[in-house]
Amino acid sequence: MDNEAIKSATKLNPPTPYQAIEEGGVASARGFSAAGIYVGLKKKVGILDLALILADEPCPSAAVFTKSVFSAPPVIVSRKHLDGVSYGHARALLMNSGNANASTGQQGMDYVNKNLKHAAELLGCQTKEVLMASTGVIGLQMPADLLEENLERLISVASREGGNAAATAIMTTDTHPKECAVSYISHDPAFEGQEFRVGGMAKGAGMMMPDMATLLAAITTDAPLSPSLAYRALKTAVDISFNKVSVDSDTSTNDTCFFMASGKAAKDNTNFEEGSTAYLELLGALEVVCNNLARQIAADGEGATRLITVNVDGAHDALDADKAARSVANSPLVKTAIFGHDANWGRIAMALGKSGADFAQENVSINFLGLPVCHQGSPVDFDEEEMLRRFEAPEIVININLGAGSASTTMWTCDLTHEYVTINGDYRT
Amino acid sequence: MDNEAIKSATKLNPPTPYQAIEEGGVASARGFSAAGIYVGLKKKVGILDLALILADEPCPSAAVFTKSVFSAPPVIVSRKHLDGVSYGHARALLMNSGNANASTGQQGMDYVNKNLKHAAELLGCQTKEVLMASTGVIGLQMPADLLEENLERLISVASREGGNAAATAIMTTDTHPKECAVSYISHDPAFEGQEFRVGGMAKGAGMMMPDMATLLAAITTDAPLSPSLAYRALKTAVDISFNKVSVDSDTSTNDTCFFMASGKAAKDNTNFEEGSTAYLELLGALEVVCNNLARQIAADGEGATRLITVNVDGAHDALDADKAARSVANSPLVKTAIFGHDANWGRIAMALGKSGADFAQENVSINFLGLPVCHQGSPVDFDEEEMLRRFEAPEIVININLGAGSASTTMWTCDLTHEYVTINGDYRT
Secondary structure (H helix, E strand, O other), X not given: OXXXXXXXXXXXXXXXXXXXXXXXXXXXXXXXXXEEEOOOOOOOXXXXXXXXXXXXXXXXXXXXXXXXXXXXXXXXHHHHHOOOOOEEEEEEEEEEOOEOOOOOHHHHHHHHHXXXXXXXXXXXXXXXXXXXXXXXEOOOOOOOOHHHHHHHHHHHOOEOOOHHHHHHHOXXXXXXXXXXXXXXXXXXXXXXXXXXXXXXXXXXXXXXXXXXXXXXXXXXXXXOOXXXXXXXXXXXXXXXXXXXXXXXXXXOOOOEEEEEEOOOOOOOOOOOOOOOHXXXXXXXXXXXXXXXXXXXXXXXXXXXXXXXXXXXEEEOOHHHHHHHHHHHXXXXXXXXXXXXXXXXXXXHHHHHHOXXXXXXXXXXXXXXXXXXXXXXXXEOOOOHHXXXXXXXXXXXXXXXXXXXOOEEEEEEEEOOOHHHHHHHHOOOO | OOHHHHHHHOOOOOOOOOEEOOOOOOOOOOOEEEEEEOOXXXXXXXXXXXXXXXXEEEEEEEEEEOOOOOOOHHHHHHHHHOOOOOEEEEEEEEEEOXXXXXXXXXXXXXXXXXXXXXXXXXXXXXXXXXEEEEOOEOOOOOOOOHHHHHHHHHHHOOEOOOHHHHHHHOOOOOOOOEEEEEEEEOOOHHHOOOEEEEEEEEEOOOOOOOOOOOOEEEEEEOOOOOHHHHHHHHHHHHHOOHHHEOOOOOOOOOOEEEEEEOOOOOOOOOOXXXXXXXXXXXXXXXXXXXXXXHHHHHHOOOOOOOEEEEEEEEEOOHHHHHHHHHHHXXXXXXXXXXXXXXXXXHHHHHHHHOOOOOOOHHHOEEEEOOEEEEEOOEEOOOOHHXXXXXXXXXXXXXXXXXXXXXXXXXXXXXXXXXXXHHHHHOOOO
C-alpha cells in the first residue's frame, strides 16, 4: 500500500498524514500479539486454521456482527460476551477457518462456551473476555476436543510478529492473507506528538456477492478509547468500507469484525473524546485500514480477475446512492460482462433501473473505464478498441451520475468468472 | 406437457380438467393468428427476430410491465396505449428480439411511435390498438426503417399456425421456443358445455437471477372478458407463475406480459363475471399455461443443467414465504453447489438467514431431493451416495419448513454453470 493511496482513501479525516507500516498487521499496535497454527480443521494437512489475537491485558473492545437469523454460535456467544451491546472488554480473539460452526444448534453453542471457558482459564481472565469467530463449511459440527487440545500451544506461540500467521489462519478460498497497518503522529493538543497505530487483518468474503460471503476481520489500535467510543468508531469505519464491498457483510451467518483498543500508545490514561481532533485522526486511520482491507477482499473474490469500483454521484440521498451502487456491483450480468471484457453498459442501466433509487433515466450519465458510454440516458458512441485496451487495467472503474441530487458513494466488487463456478460447485466435498 | 402435470399445477381452480392442446401456442385460441419472420435485428442471418400476434379485430387486452426506472420505450408506449391503466383494447402485438430498444432516449421513443402508427395504418385500426415489446441488447438504437420496411410482409404471413414461428422470433439465448395451450369445457350454467382455450408463448429470461432477465410473454384466450377483468386475471396468474421464477420480472427494462381475450368461443356476447365459475375456470387455465411457461423458462436458464424448485412451507405469512424462497432461489452459492452436485444445505440456511423472513433457526427443517438434511436447525446425517444418485434427476426439489406459521410458496430457478459465464461474458460482441 503506497501512501498516496492512503491519502486519497481518507474521507473521514483528510488532513492527517498516515504512514503505512511495512509488513504491518493486526499485531502492529502496541499491546498486542498474535498467532496462527494448524490444528486440523482444514482438510489439507499443515494449512493454518486457528488464529489468536491477544491483548496484553483485557482492553476496551467492540464488534459488529452479522444480522442473519441463522447467526452462528460463535456470533451468538461473542455478542453475549460483549454484554449484548457489542462493546465491553476483551483479552483474546479466537478465530478459526475450516468450519463455520453454523446451523449446529445447541451442540455448536456448547462447543463455543466450553472452549472459551478453557481459553480464559489458560489466560487467567474472565470467560466473557474471550471472543470467537469462525468461517468455513456450514452445518457441520466442530470436531470434539480439537480446539481444547490446541489452545495452550496456540497461546504459547503468540508474538508481536504473529500477525501474518493469524491472517493466514483465517483464510478460506482467499489466495493470500490480507493485512494492513498505519501509524500517525497526533496533532491534538492533548496528545501532541504522540504516535498511534491501527492495524488489522481480514479474510475475503469468498464470493463477492450479496449475502453469502463470510467476512471476518480484526482491527487493533494502541489509542485510548472507551468501549462505547471504540464501537462507534468501528461502526463508522465499517459502514464505508467492509459494508461497501458487495458482500452485504451484515447478512451471512458468521460475519464478524472485532476492534480492540489497548491504549498503550498514550502517555497517560485519558481516553479520546468523541469529536476531538484525536478521535477524528483515529477515525481516519481506521478508515484507511478498513478501506484497504475491503479493497483487498474485493480484488481477491473467488476466481476474480479484476477489482471493480462503482462510483455513484448525483444521487438524491445517501441511501439512494447505496441502492444504485449496490445494484450494479451485485449484478451477475455486469460482472460476467467485465470478465468477458465487454463494455455492455446497458446492463449497468438495467441494474440502476431496478435498484429502487429515485431518478429519471433521461438524467443518467455513465462513464466506463474513463470513456463516456451513456449521456443523459442515451447511448454515446465510443472507441471499442480503446475500450478493449483499457480492460487490461487491474481495476475497472464505473462512474455513474444519476442527476438526481448530490449524494455519492463508492462500492467494490469483482468480476464473475468460470473459476468462481468451479470453486463453488465443489466447495464442501 | 402431460395432463397430470397440468392437474397438479392448478391451485386457483382445482376441479376443472384442463387438456393440453398438442403443439398449441399463442394462436390456439379462436380469433388469433401469429407470425414470426427474419428482418435483420439479430446478427445471425435467417434467425427469426420479429413476431406478430394478431386478433381478428380489436379485443379486450391487458398487460403487466416492468417497474424499472429504465423502462424501455416499447414499454412506455404500450403502457400509454393501454390508457396508462394497463388494460384496454388491442388488435396487434409486435414483439422483436435482437435489440431491446432500451436506454435509447427520445430517438428510441420516436421509433416505436412511428412503427406502431405504420402498423395501425396497414391493419386499419387505431395506433393505440397496437402494442410492442422488445428484447435484446440495451443501449443500442434500432436500425432505421428496418421494421417499417418489413411490417407489411409480417402481417401478410400471419396465420392460425404461426404460433411457433412467433415464439421462435422472440428468443434470445433461449435454446428452444416456449409455448403452451390448454382447452377446457365450462361447467358454469351460463356457459355449460362450451369449450374455451388459453394459449401462450414466452421467452426465457436468459439469466435466472433477480433483476436482469428480460421476460416477454403473450397469452391469448377466446373466453369473453372485459378489459379490466382480463387485467385482474392476468395479474393473479402472473403473480404465482412468472413472478415466482427467480427473475424478479418486474424489474428489468423490458419485461412485458400481454393478454388478449377475443371472446370468440362464447356463444353470446356476455362477458364472464368476476367470481363466477366461468371466471375461476379461466383463471385455472391461465395459471396452468403461465406456470408451464414459467417452468420452461427456469429450466432453460442460460447454461442451466437443472430446474430447481424451492418449496417453502410454515412461513409466518405469504410475504415471508416469498422472501425466504426468493433468497434461496437467487443465491449463486446454492445454484453453483447444485451445478456441482454438492448437497451443501448450509448455503440454503445462509440464504434463509439473510432473507428478512421472520423465523427462529431452531425451528427450521430442510429436505433436499427428498432426504432430510437439517432438522430443527441442526444437521441430519444423510447418505451421500444416495444423494449423488438423486442429483441425476432433471429437477432438483428443495423443501423448507420455517416452523413459523402456515403460509407457503413455490419458486423456480436453475443452476449456475460455466456455460452461464461463457454466454454472459460475451453477449454483446
